[in-house]
Amino acid sequence: MxxxxxxxxxxxxxxxxxxxxxxxxxxxxxxxxxxxxxxxxxxxxxxxxxxxxxxxxxxxxxxSLQDYIFGMKRRTQIIYPKDLSAMIFYGDIHPGCVVIETGIGSGALALALLRAMCGRGRLISIEKRAEFAADARENIRRFFGAEPENHQIIVADIESASLSCEADRIFVDLPEPWRAVGNLAGMLRMGGLLVSLSPNVGQIQLTHRQLQANGFGDIVHFELLRRDWKVDRLRARPFDRMVAHTGFITVAKRVSADRGDPIEESAPENEVE
Ligand SMILES: C[S@@+](CC[C@H](N)C(=O)[O-])C[C@H]1O[C@@H](n2cnc3c(N)ncnc32)[C@H](O)[C@@H]1O
Known part of the structure; x- marks a missing residue:
């Protein structure tokens, strides 16, 4: 030890x-x-x-990474661990994949992605504001002890940025994600996953429409609630207070544009996956 x-x-x-x-x-x-x-x-x-x-x-x-994220310098809202863990799993992050992330904010999602990628593959973070890019770079450097070699931060507006690489995965944490979907679609390989987090219903409705219009299919939206319990010698019951809402997670897959006219389907059953 x-x-x-x-x-x-x-x-x-x-x-x-x-x-x-x-x-x-x-x-x-x-x-x-x-x-x-x-x-x-x-x-x-x-x-x-x-x-x-x-x-x-x-x-x-x-x-742990969770402890570090809550202790690090942050001037932006960070993604909560319950959502981070789900985004990494449903986004199917694994060592060797090429990932684009936007915006980096304070770097909480970038840290979770880099951890799961185990130093392999490539993470490209695109952030509009240079001061947040600098905060995130410093938070990441302090956590790993050095800047990870497989990480690149680009200061640019994702709505107009052009990247020559083709990503396997794209992660979005933007106030107006729907505005970036058209540009991001061209950076994701067929079959690749896009994962987005938004706190408001209106944001996911607009994003859903843009995903459908830009060659994405198998689109799902969900939220996760974590309720902690108080357990001692006399009691075992939920705490009175909880973080009741953080955000909605959207996961979508890039599909071929040549897929014919969309077929109107009846609403899916409420399936548990
Ligand atoms: C909520 S923060 C992201 C937090 C980050 N996911 C984390 O876990 O620490 C949103 C970020 O998106 C950036 N942003 C907003 N619009 C953008 C755009 N059009 N292009 C690139 N970044 C943008 C903001 O500057 C901000 O840093």
Missing amino acids: SKFELNDWVLLTSQKGKKWLVRVEDAPYSSHLGGIHLGDVIGKEEGDWLLTSKGARLMLFKP
Whole structure:
């Protein structure tokens, strides 16, 4: 098991689950549970404890990607882990695939994609605003320790950008995704997947129409709800509060334009896949 070293990230976790993501350095650190000296973390292992000046016990962990995403610098809304995990799975991300992502924002989705791609294939992130591209680049560099060689960030407007590559997968997190669909269609290989996340119903309706008009089929839309439960010696029940809505996920496949006139189908059964 690897021991904590100077400059590592450490996730301090209280017994009630409160978390602080900090760098291991020669400095004091304090919270409402009391103070510690961060230098005391050096040489300890994941799962070890540290006692605060008030006698509280803090567990020491290396941050998971989820922990890191919530602790990193962000000036844009990030995609929540429940949606990130589904987008990676339903988007069929695997090592070796070529992926286009737009916009990169703070880099949460880019981090999840790069993690799942395991250093193979290629991720091209297209972001309109240079300052967000710089934030994301720094967040990614800090997480991996260096800029991943298979990642390229292009500062451009996706509605007019031209790319010579043909992607296997395209990921979209834009305020007006429907405006980009026509341009993105030309960057995706036949059979390739487009995955989009939008918080509003109106956005997915407009995107759906543009997907149909630009050679996409097998279009599905869904949302995921995560409800946490409180379990202790006396109770096992849902928490009173939850993050009730984040966004709708759309998944569509690029199909040949030569597919005849669309056939009007009856509404699908509510199938569970
Ligand atoms: C919600 S943020 C993306 C967050 C990102 N998915 C994450 O998980 O951190 C939306 C981003 O899209 C960018 N954007 C908006 N319109 C764009 C366009 N036409 N072309 C490229 N990027 C655009 C914004 O600047 C912003 O950074």
